[in-house]
Amino acid sequence: MTNDSLQPPVGPNLPNPVVHELNHMRKEWWCFLIVGILLVLSGIASIAYPWFTSIGVVVFLGALLIVSGITTVISAFWARHWNAFFLQILIGIVYTVTGFVITDAPLTSLALLTLMLAGFFVIAGAFRIVTALVLQFPQWGWHLFNGLVTAMLGLIIFRSFRNLPEEPSGVLWIIGLLVGMELLLNGWTWVVLALALRKLPETEASSS
Incomplete structure (x- = not known):
């Protein structure tokens, strides 16, 4: 088996839209890096301080909902001569009240957010696995590994969520730890992809 057979199929073996996309991505490889x-760095910080990350995620979510709710109400009054005026007012009130509830009861909100995060990790991990296996872009193995780990993290959260009544404090750190690991793996995937794009020959990336 020659070394050429181990290289990713770039150049003439790819359709023109994919070739042009690889050429553009190669020029902007430093952005991905x-x-x-x-x-x-964010993942390392989250892993080092998981308690602060968990509480910060909840507080940020609550504050974001409050700001979104107030903005929605204000925008509804700015354009009040339309059919969806009362609907926008109702949506803004729901956002604002939900944000205040989350910030007022961060522990309970954190437990619910943990369950939502678990579902997101499972879905995101499955999506990454499918895209890596179907597209098989450069360094797709790292993307596949990232998807597998992300899905496993979601399942771990689901399992630990059942122990919350016995260990209510556990939810305070597990979400920050797992978010940190997700950020770390996702960031490493982008770094590897950026380095692979930088080494991609320009003649192959720009050929038609």
């Missing part, structure tokens, strides 16, 4: 490094 910066995003990956920032995600890796």
Whole structure:
């Protein structure tokens, strides 16, 4: 088996839209690298301080809902001569009340957020696995590994969620830890992809 057979199929073996996309991504490889490094640093910080990450996620979510609710109400009054005026007012009130409830009871909200996060991890992990197996872009193995780990993290959260009545404090750190691991793996995936794009020959990336 030659070394050429081990290289990813770029160039003439790919349709023109994919070739042009790889060419554009190669020119902007440093953007992917910066995003990956920032995600890796965020993941390390979240793993080092999981309690603060967990509480911060809940408080941020509550504050975001409050701001969104107030903005929705204000925008509804700015354009009040329309059929959806009362619907927008109702949506804004629901957002605002939900945000105040979340910030007022962060522990209970954190437990519910843990369950939602578990579902998100399982769905996101499954999506990454499918896209990696179907598209098989450069360094797709790391994307597949990322999907497998993400799905497993979701299942771990589901399992630990059943122990919350006995260990209510456990929810305070597990969400921050798992979010940190997700950020770390996702960031490393972007770093590896950026380095792979940087090494991609320009003649192959731009060929038609």
